[in-house]
Amino acid sequence: MIDERARFGEVKKGKKPGVQFKVAEELYQSLKEDVLTAPKRVERRGTLPCAFGKGGTCCRVCNMGPCQVVEGVEELRGVCGASAATVVARNFARMVAAGTSAHSDHGRHVAKLFYEAVHGEVPFEVRDKRKLRVVAQALGVDPSLPEDEMLKRMAESALQIFSQQEGEIVLTHRAPKPLLEKWRKYGVVPRGVDREVVELIHRTTIGVDQDYRNILMGAARCSLADGWGGSMVATELQDLLLGNPQPIRAKVNIGLGVLKPDHVNVAVHGHDPLLADALVMASYDPEILSLAKKVGAKGINLSGICCTGNEVLMRKGIPVAGSFIQQEVAIATGALEAVVVDVQCIMQNITEVARHFHTAVITTSPIAKMEGAVHIPFDEKRAIDVAKEILKVAIERYPQRDPAKVRIPDSSIDVVVGFSHEAIMYILGGRFRASYKPLNENIINGKIRGIAAIVGCDNYRVDEPIQVELAKELIANNVLVLATGCSATQLAIAGLLSPEAAELAGPGLREVLEAVGCPPVLHMGACVDNSRILIAATEVVHTGGLGEDIYQIPAVGCAPQWMSEKAVAIGMYFVTSGVQVVFGPDFPTLGSKVVTDFLFYEIEKYFGGSWRVARTANEFANIMIDRIDFGRRNLGIDKPKPRVLFDMAMRRALDSARYAPPFHGLGCFGPHTVRAEEKQES
Ligand code: BF8
Numbered sequence: 001m002i003d004e005r006a007r008f009g010e011v012k013k014g015k016k017p018g019v020q021f022k023v024a025e026e027l028y029q030s031l032k033e034d035v036l037t038a039p040k041r042v043e044r045r046g047t048l049p050c051a052f053g054k055g056g057t058c059c060r061v062c063n064m065g066p067c068q069v070v071e072g073v074e075e076l077r078g079v080c081g082a083s084a085a086t087v088v089a090r091n092f093a094r095m096v097a098a099g100t101s102a103h104s105d106h107g108r109h110v111a112k113l114f115y116e117a118v119h120g121e122v123p124f125e126v127r128d129k130r131k132l133r134v135v136a137q138a139l140g141v142d143p144s145l146p147e148d149e150m151l152k153r154m155a156e157s158a159l160q161i162f163s164q165q166e167g168e169i170v171l172t173h174r175a176p177k178p179l180l181e182k183w184r185k186y187g188v189v190p191r192g193v194d195r196e197v198v199e200l201i202h203r204t205t206i207g208v209d210q211d212y213r214n215i216l217m218g219a220a221r222c223s224l225a226d227g228w229g230g231s232m233v234a235t236e237l238q239d240l241l242l243g244n245p246q247p248i249r250a251k252v253n254i255g256l257g258v259l260k261p262d263h264v265n266v267a268v269h270g271h272d273p274l275l276a277d278a279l280v281m282a283s284y285d286p287e288i289l290s291l292a293k294k295v296g297a298k299g300i301n302l303s304g305i306c307c308t309g310n311e312v313l314m315r316k317g318i319p320v321a322g323s324f325i326q327q328e329v330a331i332a333t334g335a336l337e338a339v340v341v342d343v344q345c346i347m348q349n350i351t352e353v354a355r356h357f358h359t360a361v362i363t364t365s366p367i368a369k370m371e372g373a374v375h376i377p378f379d380e381k382r383a384i385d386v387a388k389e390i391l392k393v394a395i396e397r398y399p400q401r402d403p404a405k406v407r408i409p410d411s412s413i414d415v416v417v418g419f420s421h422e423a424i425m426y427i428l429g430g431r432f433r434a435s436y437k438p439l440n441e442n443i444i445n446g447k448i449r450g451i452a453a454i455v456g457c458d459n460y461r462v463d464e465p466i467q468v469e470l471a472k473e474l475i476a477n478n479v480l481v482l483a484t485g486c487s488a489t490q491l492a493i494a495g496l497l498s499p500e501a502a503e504l505a506g507p508g509l510r511e512v513l514e515a516v517g518c519p520p521v522l523h524m525g526a527c528v529d530n531s532r533i534l535i536a537a538t539e540v541v542h543t544g545g546l547g548e549d550i551y552q553i554p555a556v557g558c559a560p561q562w563m564s565e566k567a568v569a570i571g572m573y574f575v576t577s578g579v580q581v582v583f584g585p586d587f588p589t590l591g592s593k594v595v596t597d598f599l600f601y602e603i604e605k606y607f608g609g610s611w612r613v614a615r616t617a618n619e620f621a622n623i624m625i626d627r628i629d630f631g632r633r634n635l636g637i638d639k640p641k642p643r644v645l646f647d648m649a650m651r652r653a654l655d656s657a658r659y660a661p662p663f664h665g666l667g668c669f670g671p672h673t674v675r676a677e678e679k680q681e682s
Contacts, residue, residue, distance in 0.1 A: 028332055035356055037328050038349055038460045049461070055591025056088035062206040071592050080206065088592035089212035090204040092568070092599075093219040095588060097200040099569025100222050102344055103528050104193045104230025106271055107237075108162045113274060113380055114237045115155035118148075122380045124274075126151065128244045131422065135236045140170040158237060161229050164192030172228045175534075176541045178549040179578060179607075183224065186606050188217060188576065190225035197222060212595050216603070220576040227573030232531040238311070242277050245314035245418040245525065247427065252492040254326060255412035258319040259335045263301035264292050266394045267321055267330055269350075270342035271526065273311035275364055275378050275387070276304065279340065280316055282387035288395070295398045300391060305330060306345050307485060307526035314418045314525050323486035324563065325458045328353045334405035338394035342378070343368045345457075345564060358400035360393050415497035419482075419522035420529075421536040427516055436536075436543040443554060444545050444637050447508030449478040450628030453533050453574075454521075456559030456567040458486045462585055466560040468494040469617035470624075475520040477625055478506035482536075485527040487559070496521040530570050533557075534577060547635060551578030551608025554631035556624045558582040560614075571611065575599070578608035580627045582620055587613040 028037055036044070052058040052068040059078045060066040070076040071084035078087060117124040126132060133143035136150050139157040143150065161169050168189045172180060183189045190196045200222045203209035209218065239245070251257050259265050266283075268276040282288055283300035292299055303321040304312045312318040321330045324345050330336060331353045338360045339350060351372035354361050363369050364378040364386075374393060378386050419427070426434045442448045452474050454467050467487045471494075474481055483491050495501055502513035505520045513520055524532050537550045546553050557574050559567045562583050571581040589595045590613070604610040614620040632638040 028329065031332055031353065031356060035353065036349070037332075037353060038325070038347060041349075042460050052591070054586060054588070056091040056589045056595075057084050057591035059087040059090070061090065061204065069591075071594075082210070083212075084592045085212040085594045086210050086215070088589045088595045089215040089219075090209075092589050092595070093200055093204050093215050093222070095565040095568040096219040096223050096226075096572050097197050097204075097569075099564070099566040100193070100226035100230065101197050102564075102566050103226050103234065103569065104162065104197070106343070106528060107230035107232075107234035108159075108193075109272065110234050110237045110241070110274070111155070111158040111162065114241060115159060116380065117241065118151040118155050123383060124241050124380070126240045127242060128240050131236075131239055131244050135240060138171055138174055138236070140173075158233050160192070161233055162193045165195055166191055169193070169225060169229045171232050172224065174538060175228065175577070176538055176549050179551075182607055183576075186217065186220075188221040188224060190221050190229055193225045193229045196225040212592070213598060213602075216595070216598055219572055220603070220607070223569050223572035224576055226569045227531055227534055227577065231528040231570075232534070234528040235525070235531045238273055239420070242273055242311075243315050244422055245420040246423050247416055248314070248317045248418040249414065249416050250313055250317040251319040251412045252313070252321075252415055252489060252497075253412045254321050254330055254333060255409050257412040258303050258321050259330075259333060259408050260298075260301040261335060261406065261408060262298045264295075264297045264299070264391075264394050264398045265301050265303065265336045266391065267303050267305050267336055267339045268308045268312065268318075268341075269305035269327060269339055270346055270365075270368075271307045271311075271344045271528070272342040272365075272378075273308060273315070273526075274380065274383070275340070275342055276302075276308050276312045276318075277316075278378075278383035278387040279390065280312065280318060282384050282391055285384070285388060288388055288391050291392065291395050292398070295395055297395070297398050300394075303330075305339070307528070308342065310485065310488060310523070310526040310529075314420075314523065314529075317417075319412070320489055320492070323458050323489035325460055325486075326489075331357060331359050333408050334402065335408050337397040337401070338362055338390070340364060340390055341368070341370075341373075344566070346370070357405060358397050358402065360397050362390055362393060364390070413493055413495055413498075415492045415523070416499060416519055417488075417492070417497060417523040419524050421524070421532045421539065424522060424536060425539065427518055428512075436539050440540060440543045440545045442508075442512050446632075446637065447478065447512050448480050449506075449508070449625075450480075450554030450556070450631065451482060452479050452555070452624050452628070453482045453484070453530075453557040453579075454487045454491065454560065455482075455484045455527070455530055455533075455557060455570065456487055457561055457563035458490055459561040459563040462561045464617075465490050465494070466584065466617050466620065467491055468496070470558070470560060470620045471496055471521055472504060473617060473621040474624065475501075475505045475509060477621075478509040479625065479628060480509060481521040482524050482533055483521050484524050484529050484533070487561070488521075488523045488525075491521050492523065497523055527566055527570065530574075534573075537577070537579070549578055549608065552631065552635060554628040554635070554637075556580050556582070556627040558584070558614075558620055558624060560584045560617075560620055575603060575609035575611055576607050580610050580612065580623075582612040582614050582623050584613060584620060585615045587611065 057069045064079040067078040069084045116122040136143040141153040309320040313320045336359045340362045342365045361373040363373045428439045467490045599611045
């Protein structure tokens with residue numbers, strides 16, 4: 001049942017940052033003691049997170065409060081009489097609405113750009129023609145139309161996903177039929193993204209929806225507008241405009257090779273890959289290169305942070321400097337001339353850290369400005385010109401770099417990334433029969449026990465990189481791991497995104513991975529790209545042999561260090577799509593048992609998915625492997641497979657794998673694997 005210890009969060013008074021910050025601590029040394037970084041703020045606040053806020057029982061939707069409510073205590077309802085269940089359900093629903101709005105505003109931006117591109121108003125064009133007709137069909141457009149006409153109708157259909165007031169978001173029709181029918185039966189098929197977000201915020205204001213079940217079903221509907229709406233639009237149209245990710249070799253982590261001491265270093269941070277794409281192109285511009293040389297630099301070196309980092313890593317092989325919790329550390333290397341940010345997960349503290357170096361923080365979005373930053377608005381109509389303007393600011397900062405403050409550790413890691421759902425089909429299916437059939441067959445014959453997605457954030461309040469131990473445990477138990485977002489970056493840094501890490505897999509999984517030369521952890525992209533996992537799951541169902549609905553697949557998801565509201569929206573759309581999702585180290589509804597019971601148990605009766613909470617890697621692994629085995633049993637494909645514990649010898653093997661000669665095998669070393677340098681040149 002619910003782990004009550006999780007209720008009050010992780011941090012104890014005066015606690016020192018844990019191993020997650022080991023490298024960081026070294027780099028932070030270049031900062032004066034009085035510079036307040038995020039780990040220092042955790043340490044110096046000296047307080048636990050607010051227990052009422054944590055459990056979801058702080059109501060602040062009106063000015064009679066804020067009211068702290070306690071479940072089961074009549075006197076401690078809200079002034080209006082709101083119960084803990086109502087308050088907790090409202091707060092949860094509002095997180096879903098906020099997360100959905102973030103992914104979907106991003107998606108709308110891409111849809112608008114797609115519209116402008118196909119009408120010749122911006123200098124972008126469709127790069128991925130192979131995928132074009134598949135997406136056309138998904139958007140309800142006849143793929144046999146002449147291309148020009150088809151593109152225009154696709155753009156209209158994509159924009160309609162946001163503005164539509166009635167009916168069903170067309171992309172939900174991609175889901176397996178039994179799932180779509182369940183959504184219809186329970187009235188949760190989303191009508192349009194904007195409508196669902198606005199309605200959910202409305203129904204959770206004072207004096208509207210006061211039935212926790214009804215509120216949570218509203219949250220389910222809104223979350224589907226994210227996963228099968230806004231996020232899916234973002235992913236699919238970005239693939240068309242910027243290219244569908246294919247396996248590519250690259251580097252991650254703050255280290256030499258990712259940052260270059262003799263180059264102008266520019267980090268792109270946030271979530272919009274269009275800006276980053278323009279910066280990549282501008283970085284090869286002769287005028288820019290000549291300006292960089294004039295100030296004594298050899299060129300421009302780009303790296304990524306957070307999800308923008310994942311986007312350019314997947315498509316271009318641009319290295320990733322770090323995840324969410326590394327954004328300050330990247331600046332603390334003293335080697336960054338500029339951090340170019342757009343929207344989401346950009347901590348206000350980076351301007352404070354940048355102030356102690358020569359680094360310019362450059363904001364580019366009209367909805368995300370920061371005090372202490374330079375603002376250069378990104379305009380897609382003049383994308384390259386704006387990108388050049390940004391790079392000129394970075395070049396001007398290069399002579400101000402203080403060599404005494406530069407610390408770039410030698411800790412970058414080689415990875416293979418770029419596993420879009422199409423690429424997985426190609427790699428696992430083989431070069432000549434791109435299909436999920438071999439994947440399904442290997443799940444059915446038990447070589448692959450199941451599939452686990454490790455997604456979401458990392459979090460300054462969590463000491464250990466839980467994702468890493470968890471992934472090792474899962475792959476040792478023959479579970480194939482998919483990863484996105486900052487979890488993917490953590491797993492990359494741990495060396496699990498290299499084909500050599502297949503040595504850590506159980507014998508069945510290892511055999512499959514070594515046959516195709518794939519890593520045991522497949523990087524599928526940024527947070528909006530969790531929609532790729534929905535499509536892959538649907539494809540697995542359609543391929544056959546593993547049931548007729550997503551809930552029947554031996555698959556499970558988790559976000560072990562969730563931080564953002566976006567993670568809650570993602571988790572909810574996976575649950576509503578039939579997947580069990582484990583969150584950690586706490587869960588935002590633990591202040592109400594009835595609400596938590598609904599989300600953990602009752603919701604499963606409607607959609608087949610449910611939530612769980614766990615704190616340690618072992619707890620996560622137990623829950624997740626049990627769920628996979630449950631799925632196998634129900635399909636009648638269970639065979640006795642003893643649990644093996646990940647031992648120290650295997651762990652050592654991983655460490656040596658990091659320094660082993662580069663990649664082998666067919667899939668990831670075949671003609672479809674591109675080296676980052678080749679890709680950048682082409
Ligand atoms: O959208 S994983 S910390 S960067 S919220 Fe943010 Fe979480 Fe990272 Fe990307 Ni996702």
